[in-house]
Amino acid sequence: MAKENKTNINRRQFLKSTAIAAASMAAIGAGVTYIQKYKRDENNAQELLRPPGAIDEDAFLYACIKCGLCVQICPVHAIKFAGINEDLAYGTPYINAREQACDFSCDSIQCAETCPTAALYFIQFKEAGLKAIEAVQQQGPEALKNINPFEVQVVAMKKVTHIGVAKLNEKTCLAVKGKGFSGTPRGENFNGVLRPQSIKNQDGSKIRKAYPLKEQKYEREICDLCVTECPIGEEAITLKKTTNPDGSVSYKPNVLEGCTGCGVCEMICPTEPASIVIEAGKTYEEVYS
Ligand code: SF4
Ligand code: SF4
Ligand code: SF4
Numbered sequence: 202m203a204k205e206n207k208t209n210i211n212r213r214q215f216l217k218s219t220a221i222a223a224a225s226m227a228a229i230g231a232g233v234t235y236i237q238k239y240k241r242d243e244n245n246a247q248e249l250l251r252p253p254g255a256i257d258e259d260a261f262l263y264a265c266i267k268c269g270l271c272v273q274i275c276p277v278h279a280i281k282f283a284g285i286n287e288d289l290a291y292g293t294p295y296i297n298a299r300e301q302a303c304d305f306s307c308d309s310i311q312c313a314e315t316c317p318t319a320a321l322y323f324i325q326f327k328e329a330g331l332k333a334i335e336a337v338q339q340q341g342p343e344a345l346k347n348i349n350p351f352e353v354q355v356v357a358m359k360k361v362t363h364i365g366v367a368k369l370n371e372k373t374c375l376a377v378k379g380k381g382f383s384g385t386p387r388g389e390n391f392n393g394v395l396r397p398q399s400i401k402n403q404d405g406s407k408i409r410k411a412y413p414l415k416e417q418k419y420e421r422e423i424c425d426l427c428v429t430e431c432p433i434g435e436e437a438i439t440l441k442k443t444t445n446p447d448g449s450v451s452y453k454p455n456v457l458e459g460c461t462g463c464g465v466c467e468m469i470c471p472t473e474p475a476s477i478v479i480e481a482g483k484t485y486e487e488v489y490s
Contacts, residue, residue: 391414392413
């Protein structure tokens with residue numbers, strides 16, 4: 202049913218966008234294609250990412266009307282408009298995770314919720330959230346006393362996000378080298394913000410607001426910032442500890458199937474360039490099998 206809806210929506214939006222494209226071309230009186238084709242650079246490992254819920258790239262280029270609502274609503278300003286020199290169709294929204302990742306600060310995938318054309322397809326998030334709430338309700342009134350349904354819904358919605366998959370560069374990763382980290386991960390001049398996962402409010406509750414990363418200091422004997430700040434948690438990434446035959450211990454961030462490709466790990470990684478980057482639009486199997 203969901204697939205059928207998606208197809209119908211895509212067809213409608215295709216017709217709508219085609220009409221807009223035709224009108225624009227007539228207006229400028231030139232044979233220039235209004236919607237530029239996304240040119241994928243096979244040699245560029247750090248492709249720019251589409252916002253959460255983006256439909257298949259070809260359909261996205263027709264469905265997105267470049268209205269900018271997703272850009273405006275994102276509380277951490279993760280979403281930007283592609284400029285004329287960027288490797289995406291001009292004027293469409295994208296995320297550069299190294300500069301500012303989607304840390305799910307909005308708590309409800311607001312970019313997709315606000316998209317008027319389903320270029321960012323929200324139904325999948327809504328369905329996941331409702332299903333999670335129903336599961337809580339079925340546990341009865343006693344269970345409900347200890348569960349925050351909003352929190353359950355938010356977690357479920359985050360988990361169905363698929364922007365890409367994180368990939369580790371073992372050659373440069375500090376943890377693999379047995380090194381720690383101390384200080385602000387991206388330095389004093391970095392402008393990105395992050396809602397921290399490993400730092401809590403004084404009463405132990407989760408921090409709900411994103412803060413400038415340059416104000417957040419970390420002390421780690423073995424660097425594990427990508428692991429502890431991941432908004433998804435241990436279903437997405439863990440720090441794997443291995444005891445070697447000689448008794449020494451080695452570490453490695455281990456990306457798991459729950460990775461959404463949100464890019465927080467890429468943004469916070471203190472090495473330059475980042476030792477963990479998002480492979481845009483890829484599945485876990487494509488990256489790790
Ligand atoms: S889901 Fe992420 S990118 Fe979209 S509005 Fe929320 S924080 Fe921004
Ligand atoms: S809200 Fe939807 S249609 Fe508007 S720019 Fe974003 S993706 Fe495109
Ligand atoms: S490992 Fe975590 S922080 Fe990194 S992209 Fe995946 S979900 Fe996001």
